[in-house]
Amino acid sequence: SFFAFAIKEGTSKITHIDWSDDINSITWLIALGDWEGGYLVLPQEGLERRIPICPGDAFGFMARTLVHCTTPVTKG
Numbered sequence: 001s002f003f004a005f006a007i008k009e010g011t012s013k014i015t016h017i018d019w020s021d022d023i024n025s026i027t028w029l030i031a032l033g034d035w036e037g038g039y040l041v042l043p044q045e046g047l048e049r050r051i052p053i054c055p056g057d058a059f060g061f062m063a064r065t066l067v068h069c070t071t072p073v074t075k076g
Contacts, residue, residue, distance in 0.1 A: 011038055011070035021064035031057045035076025041069050 021027065029040065031053050040051040040059065044067055053059055061068070 011073060013069055013072060015041075015043060015067055015069040017065070017067055018063040023064050025062070025064060026060045027063035029053055029057070029059045029061075031055050031059075033076065035073045037072055037074035039071045041071060042066055043069075 018027065032055065034055055038053060040053050040061075042049040042051065042061070050071070051059065
């Protein structure tokens with residue numbers, strides 16, 4: 001078992017998979033700060049899901065198996 005903690009500022013506008021994550025791990029986004037925009041986008045199997053991540057939210061997903069990116073922050 002391995003646990004890592006990372007802090008990222010900004011967005012990842014390029015669609016990608018986190019190849020170095022364990023295939024069974026869950027990535028948790030914990031949103032800090034004050035902004036607008038910056039949706040999490042999961043364009044899997046021809047469907048594009050835009051998930052709003054707001055300040056104070058926590059969202060878990062399998063970043064090693066789900067293609068993902070974010071939309072630009074529009075304010076903040």
